[in-house]
Amino acid sequence: xxxxxxxxxxxxxxxxxxxxxxxxxxxxxxxxxxxxxxxxxxxxxxxxxxxxxxxxxxxxxxxxxxxxxxxxxxxxxxxxxxxxxxxxxxxxxxxxxxxxxxxxxxxxxxxxxxxxxxxxxxxxxxxxxxxxxxxxxxxxxxxxxxxxxxxxxxxxxxxxxxxxxxxxxxxxxxxxxxxxxxxxxxxxxxxxxxxxxxxxxxxxxxxxxxxxxxxxxxxxxxxxxxxxxxxxxxxxxxxxxxxxxxxxxxxxxxxxxxxxxxxxxxxxxxxxxxxxxxxxxxxxxxxxxxxxxxxxxxxxxxxxxxxxxxxxxxxxxxxxxxxxxxxxxxxxxxxxxxxxxxxxxxxxxxxxxxxxxxxxxxxxxxxxxxxxxxxxxxxxxxxxx
Ligand code: PEP
Ligand code: MN
Numbered sequence: 001x002x003x004x005x006x007x008x009x010x011x012x013x014x015x016x017x018x019x020x021x022x023x024x025x026x027x028x029x030x031x032x033x034x035x036x037x038x039x040x041x042x043x044x045x046x047x048x049x050x051x052x053x054x055x056x057x058x059x060x061x062x063x064x065x066x067x068x069x070x071x072x073x074x075x076x077x078x079x080x081x082x083x084x085x086x087x088x089x090x091x092x093x094x095x096x097x098x099x100x101x102x103x104x105x106x107x108x109x110x111x112x113x114x115x116x117x118x119x120x121x122x123x124x125x126x127x128x129x130x131x132x133x134x135x136x137x138x139x140x141x142x143x144x145x146x147x148x149x150x151x152x153x154x155x156x157x158x159x160x161x162x163x164x165x166x167x168x169x170x171x172x173x174x175x176x177x178x179x180x181x182x183x184x185x186x187x188x189x190x191x192x193x194x195x196x197x198x199x200x201x202x203x204x205x206x207x208x209x210x211x212x213x214x215x216x217x218x219x220x221x222x223x224x225x226x227x228x229x230x231x232x233x234x235x236x237x238x239x240x241x242x243x244x245x246x247x248x249x250x251x252x253x254x255x256x257x258x259x260x261x262x263x264x265x266x267x268x269x270x271x272x273x274x275x276x277x278x279x280x281x282x283x284x285x286x287x288x289x290x291x292x293x294x295x296x297x298x299x300x301x302x303x304x305x306x307x308x309x310x311x312x313x314x315x316x317x318x319x320x321x322x323x324x325x326x327x328x329x330x331x332x333x334x335x336x337x338x339x340x341x342x343x344x345x346x347x348x349x350x351x352x353x354x355x356x357x358x359x360x361x362x363x364x365x366x367x368x369x370x371x372x373x374x375x376x377x378x379x380x381x382x383x384x385x
Contacts, residue, residue, distance in 0.1 A: 023171060023215040030178055032218040035129070035156040035186035036071050036249060043284065044186075044222060044249025046110065047274065048074035050264035051087065052094035055101075060256045062105050064271045068279070072110040072129055074251060078118055079263055080135045087262040095125035102126075110158065115142060119149035131158035132173060134190055134227075138162040143173045147180035156184040158222065165192040165205050170212060174219070186220040187212055188251055189242075191228035201230020201267065204238070206245060213246075226253035226267045235269065236278050243285045252278070316371060323375040327382030337379045343372065 023030055036044040045068060048061055052075035062073060075098075079089035098109040108128035113119050114136045122130055136142045137160055150157065157177050162169040170187070177185055189209040191202025213221050223242035225235050239250055255261045258268035269277075289295070330337065347368065354364035 023175075025175060025178070030175075030216060030218075031183060032178070032185050032216060033183045034218075035158065035184040035220050036222075038071055038249070039069070043243070043247075044220065045070045046072045046074050046222065046249065046251040047254045047271075048072075048109075049076075049255045049261065050226075050253050050268060051076045051079050051089055051262055052097060052111075053090065053262050055097045057256060058097050058101060061254060061271070062101055062107050064256075065254070066105075068271070068275070071249070072108045074110050074131075074253075076263070077111045078114060080112075080114060080133055081263070089263075092121050092125075095121060095127065098127060099125055110156075112136075113146055116145045116149040119146055123149075123153060123155070129156040129158065131160060131188060132177075134160045134163045137173045138164060138166075138169055140169075140172060140176070143176045147176040147182075150177065150182055151180045153182070154184070155182070156186065157182050158186045158188050160188040160190050160224070161192065161208065163193040163202075165208055167208050167211055170208070171215065174216070186222055186248070187216075188222045188224050189228075189247075190224035190251075200228055200234060200238075202228050204228050204241075206241065209247075210245065220248040222249045222251050223247050224251040226251070226264070226269075230267050232267065232269050232273065232277075236281055239278055239282055243282060246285070246287050316374075319371065320375060320378045323378045324382050327379035330379070331383045337376055337383065346372070 036046075038044050047065060047068070047070045049057060052058055058073070058075060065073070075094065077089050077094045078091060079087065081088055095111075098111075101107060102109070110129035110131060111122060111127055112133045113122055113130045114133060119130065132143060132146060136146070159170065159173050159177060162173070174185055174187065187209065189204070191200060191204050192208075194203050209221055213219065223238065225238045225242065228238050229235050235252070239252075242250065252274055253264060253268045254271050254274055255265075255268040256270065258265055258270060261268050327337070329335075347365065350364055350368050351361050354361055
């Protein structure tokens with residue numbers, strides 16, 4: 001333990017994510033360009049079936065979505081299925097359907113690629129954009145293979161989050177694609193796998209895409225509300241959160257007849273449902289306004305908030321000095337750092353206070369837990385110095 005002064009660090013909840021500066025490669029910020037050009041800066045919309053099933057299925061979607069002016073029609077051609085024996089996608093044949101429909105309609109298609117062969121076939125078929133799926137983003141070998149196959153090509157690439165909540169894998173995949181010379185890159189947030197129960201099929205862990213966007217401010221961020229939700233029930237609330245968090249657009253799985261879809265039938269919706277139950281109910285948000293009165297009011301409130309944040313950190317600093325004093329005393333008497341009953345007493349008192357101050361117990365618990373771990377580190381430094 002003497003050798004590793006950061007022994008207690010592994011217990012802190014935040015250390016893997018902290019980096020104040022944005023994402024750099026060789027000391028240069030990434031020059032990511034707009035991957036989805038929308039009219040009047042409106043939110044991007046990618047819709048279409050989970051899987052391309054037939055030419056007529058795709059044609060129905062293309063025709064019926066004309067008034068929505070979707071930026072891309074999505075349709076999986078090769079489907080990564082968790083279990084064998086399920087529909088694995090039509091394969092390369094479906095790419096010809098894209099080509100045929102593009103001759104008839106002003107439409108752009110995107111599909112998932114999971115290896116170099118897929119990329120090669122898609123480029124040959126002139127698919128308009130490609131996405132790397134969640135099960136591929138986890139694997140740097142595959143991501144690199146895809147990136148290498150994309151060298152010298154100018155095509156928008158969407159990188160879905162990895163299935164595990166690992167920001168670095170997501171960033172790493174984006175970096176591999178970037179290093180291949182691709183500049184039009186967007187990120188698709190489709191939620192993360194978990195074990196146990198949740199309202200959603202994949203839990204969103206919003207803080208991960210928020211951090212991604214902080215590191216790569218130019219990167220468009222799209223919410224794949226279908227794969228997060230897993231059922232139509234939660235699509236609207238998830239889409240609204242995405243709008244509230246300044247996402248750049250939505251990906252939604254739509255199917256002419258969801259009940260008969262060959263994959264992800266539980267979560268697909270009709271275009272009617274998308275229009276009537278989601279898009280028309282969604283409150284669009286903008287990041288800024290020119291309204292002077294609003295802006296000065298917000299500036300005023302924000303300066304009060306900044307002062308409180310400043311005081312909080314100062315106070316925590318003072319608390320740590322007291323912890324160190326205790327550390328010195330405990331050291332001389334050979335007393336352990338942690339006394340469980342004291343820790344329990346702190347939590348009990350603060351959870352009561354949380355209620356009185358309209359704060360959630362979960363929040364206050366994680367806050368005091370983080371403060372307590374920091375405090376243990378301070379004491380430990382004194383006691384083991
Ligand atoms: C999909 O978009 O249909 C898909 C398989 O996505 P994900 O990689 O997010 O599971
Ligand atoms: Mn799907």
